[in-house]
Amino acid sequence: MQSKSRQDYLQEIYRLQQKDNSAIRVSELSVVLNISKASVSEMVKTLSSEGYLEAKRYGRISLTDKGAAVATGLLRKHRIIEKFLCDIFSLDNVHEEAHELEHTVSDRVIDKMDKMLGHPDTCPDGDAIPPKNMNMKPLSDIKPGKTAKIMLSRIASESQSKRLVSLGVCPGTSVKVIRKLAKGPMMIQVKGAEIAIGNALSQNILVEEA
Amino acid sequence: MDCQHKVDRSAKCHEHCDIALYGNPNVGKSCFFNKVTKLGATVSNFPGTTVDIFHGDFESHGKKLSISDTPGIYSFDDTSQDVTVAKDYLTLAKPKVIINIVNELHLERSLSLTLELIKTKIPVVLALNFCSDAKKRKIQIDEAALEKALGIPVVTIDAINGTNVDEAILLATKKMSGKHGFILPVPNKENARQAEAIAKMVINGDSSPVTSISEKIDALTTHPVYGYAILFGVMALLFSSLFILGGNLGYLTNLIFMALIGTPLKVFIAANTSPFWTTVLTYGLVDGINAALQVAIPYIAVFYIMLSILEDSGYLPRMAYLMDKTFKRMGLHGKCMVPMMLGFGCSVPAIFATRILPSKRERVITAILINLIPCSARTAIILGAAGVFLGWQYALAIYALSLILMFIVGYILGRHLPGKSLELVIEMPEFRVPSIQNVLLKTWLRMKDFIFMATPFVVLGSAALGALTSLGLLSALAKPFEPIVSGWLMLPAVAGITLIYGILRKELALEMLILLGGSANLLQFMTPGQIFVFCLVATLYFPCLTTFVALRKEFGTKVGIFIGVSTTALAVIIGGIAGRMLVLLNLF
Ligand SMILES: Nc1nc2c(ncn2[C@@H]2O[C@H](COP(=O)(O)OP(=O)(O)OP(=O)(O)O)[C@@H](O)[C@H]2O)c(=O)[nH]1
Ligand SMILES: [Mg+2]
Numbered sequence: 001m002q003s004k005s006r007q008d009y010l011q012e013i014y015r016l017q018q019k020d021n022s023a024i025r026v027s028e029l030s031v032v033l034n035i036s037k038a039s040v041s042e043m044v045k046t047l048s049s050e051g052y053l054e055a056k057r058y059g060r061i062s063l064t065d066k067g068a069a070v071a072t073g074l075l076r077k078h079r080i081i082e083k084f085l086c087d088i089f090s091l092d093n094v095h096e097e098a099h100e101l102e103h104t105v106s107d108r109v110i111d112k113m114d115k116m117l118g119h120p121d122t123c124p125d126g127d128a129i130p131p132k133n134m135n136m137k138p139l140s141d142i143k144p145g146k147t148a149k150i151m152l153s154r155i156a157s158e159s160q161s162k163r164l165v166s167l168g169v170c171p172g173t174s175v176k177v178i179r180k181l182a183k184g185p186m187m188i189q190v191k192g193a194e195i196a197i198g199n200a201l202s203q204n205i206l207v208e209e210a
Numbered sequence: 211m212d213c214q215h216k217v218d219r220s221a222k223c224h225e226h227c228d229i230a231l232y233g234n235p236n237v238g239k240s241c242f243f244n245k246v247t248k249l250g251a252t253v254s255n256f257p258g259t260t261v262d263i264f265h266g267d268f269e270s271h272g273k274k275l276s277i278s279d280t281p282g283i284y285s286f287d288d289t290s291q292d293v294t295v296a297k298d299y300l301t302l303a304k305p306k307v308i309i310n311i312v313n314e315l316h317l318e319r320s321l322s323l324t325l326e327l328i329k330t331k332i333p334v335v336l337a338l339n340f341c342s343d344a345k346k347r348k349i350q351i352d353e354a355a356l357e358k359a360l361g362i363p364v365v366t367i368d369a370i371n372g373t374n375v376d377e378a379i380l381l382a383t384k385k386m387s388g389k390h391g392f393i394l395p396v397p398n399k400e401n402a403r404q405a406e407a408i409a410k411m412v413i414n415g416d417s418s419p420v421t422s423i424s425e426k427i428d429a430l431t432t433h434p435v436y437g438y439a440i441l442f443g444v445m446a447l448l449f450s451s452l453f454i455l456g457g458n459l460g461y462l463t464n465l466i467f468m469a470l471i472g473t474p475l476k477v478f479i480a481a482n483t484s485p486f487w488t489t490v491l492t493y494g495l496v497d498g499i500n501a502a503l504q505v506a507i508p509y510i511a512v513f514y515i516m517l518s519i520l521e522d523s524g525y526l527p528r529m530a531y532l533m534d535k536t537f538k539r540m541g542l543h544g545k546c547m548v549p550m551m552l553g554f555g556c557s558v559p560a561i562f563a564t565r566i567l568p569s570k571r572e573r574v575i576t577a578i579l580i581n582l583i584p585c586s587a588r589t590a591i592i593l594g595a596a597g598v599f600l601g602w603q604y605a606l607a608i609y610a611l612s613l614i615l616m617f618i619v620g621y622i623l624g625r626h627l628p629g630k631s632l633e634l635v636i637e638m639p640e641f642r643v644p645s646i647q648n649v650l651l652k653t654w655l656r657m658k659d660f661i662f663m664a665t666p667f668v669v670l671g672s673a674a675l676g677a678l679t680s681l682g683l684l685s686a687l688a689k690p691f692e693p694i695v696s697g698w699l700m701l702p703a704v705a706g707i708t709l710i711y712g713i714l715r716k717e718l719a720l721e722m723l724i725l726l727g728g729s730a731n732l733l734q735f736m737t738p739g740q741i742f743v744f745c746l747v748a749t750l751y752f753p754c755l756t757t758f759v760a761l762r763k764e765f766g767t768k769v770g771i772f773i774g775v776s777t778t779a780l781a782v783i784i785g786g787i788a789g790r791m792l793v794l795l796n797l798f
Contacts, residue, residue: 019399057630157632159288159289159290159568159569159632160568160632160633160635162285162287162288162289162397163284163288163290163568163635164635165285165402166284166285166287166288166322166323167284167319167635167637168318168319168402170402179429179432179433181434181531181532181534181535183535184534184535185531185534185535185544185634187432187531187638191316191318192315192316192318192319193315193316193319193637193638194428194637194638195635195636195637195638196527196530196534196544196634196635196636196637196638197633197634197635198534198538198543198544198633198634198635199534199633200633201633201634201635
């Protein structure tokens, strides 16, 4: 089990990656966490050696599948607790409390809370609550004809991730795989349009199959 | 040389602009522009046709207005060159009103850009295009609700047959104001969410495509097996129709020209002028033009008709998808296929089309490779000389050689230029039946240059050759090139002079050679091996002057000179080797 601050790192990286729709810079992380760049780099090294993070091009880092699983588990707890505090106890500004509680509340309790809330989709801020036992995999692994929801992008190039966002390929949207060439590009349908994307991109977009 | 890509036009466009057209790629902006101005901006069925600003004037209800067509963009938050062109224009020209054209079928996605545009404070009118397609798919858009949600006028149009185009202009004129503020569009994550919410509210019907003929063709042309077979078939069809149609057309134009104008004119000139002037005038007015009509124009025309059909069908992006893996080996990706295909027509628009590529590195590599692709003028040389006198196999061999060279150069550049390659991202347009009208219009617009711009070159160039011949200066002029041309390449010395002509316009090289040979039958004057080497060298060496200017404009003098020098060196080396190989193999 990771210590609390390690979990915080993974969760924060997940948030940033979702926001940017790309792999992130260490400097960005250090600003968000308000921790010196040197200590952030140190922790990133540790997490990488443990297989939670991986280095990408242009000096960027990204969660591995393993890291993403830890982060979404935590985020799920966080957002369910937020929802609970807001809806059941009618509290506002619950972020800090949820942040403390997410590390201590057990999975069993979270499941009960989720059930009591009626399995909500979004937290009070409108962000999606990750489902239980999420099974994220690269978009490139999805079979033609299947639909999947984009969760996280590990793309290193900023210009490409921006272009993808403007085409609607970003966390939260559903895409349908139309067809693909072996080890080559794939054709996807997103927001009613058909788009071809290269293999290295589809390998770096993590999705949850519908 | 494509007349629509005049090298310096952007500067004067900044002065004044009433209406600017903005929108996603391939939504019919250029179509709309043409309807309004009656000009001929290129309209093709793939994203990224327009890569520059086009300016036009027109009159609406007695008012003189100016309108600009811009490159299609998905968002201003993007670094590729065509987006930069669109963004810079908005900042510099500050149009009085924007008409934002969207494809009804992709309304949700398009609304993000609409929201970005609204935030610039320039008044915006939203024009919903492709309404007949949307109707077919039973998609309905609540215009009133959309107007209310966005706070801007909305109008449904059809850019192809012109429905409501006047209405859109009228709405825009009403909103026109010279005194609006201006804020540069900033990226905003909220736009996508807002667009989704609005789309949910105003769209009735499922916007995902239903199974249609287009989809079936799509599935077939991108199939892992049939897709490549079709690609091969398309290429074979392209080549054979060029060879057969182009050749016969050339034979026909030659017959007609000589019978109606050429021969009578020749007789007339001979009867009325001194021997010196007879040669000069016959060369200039009869033989030069005859050569152009016989070997250049027919091939170029046939090629452009075929290319226009390919462009308008929507096949080009499928080629990009199929070729992606091959291009990855050159440090490029499938999207580079689009400028390269245009390069088979003319290098100049192809070099400008590299603007659609996301990084500088890809743009440079693609631009270098475009110089090794046989453009239609080179095709005229290859087919007009090697094809006609040696047979189609030899013409095909020259094509294959230059494409193999292109691949090798690409492979080397991909490995050694700094940086890593990006990945394919391209939107697939729907397949459409090309309209004959648009195909002929595009062919004519592209041919115009070969006819009007090239004619003075042909007439003056051949007259000059005539003068040199009758003064007996030709061999003296050819002397300096002899070591390379005759010594190394083993060509007749005068071929050097025609290759110099080829720098001005590629097709001149063959036209002048035919002229100097004194007959249209090159075999009386050169061995088959020499014809082959000549075609190969003419294909590979220095890109024509206009291409050089375009390269300089897009990539700087250094890149231009590098390409000029290296292609010439490559041509000389390969030409010499090929000549010796042919002798060794005893082929001719
Ligand atoms: N069916 C149909 N096709 C249309 C309509 N408007 C445009 N098109 C077609 O859509 C394609 C794209 O048109 P263009 O005018 O080149 O599009 P554009 O917005 O200028 O595209 P870019 O220059 O690439 O940004 C062409 O094949 C047109 O024939 C329409 O209302 N209905
Ligand atoms: Mg256009």
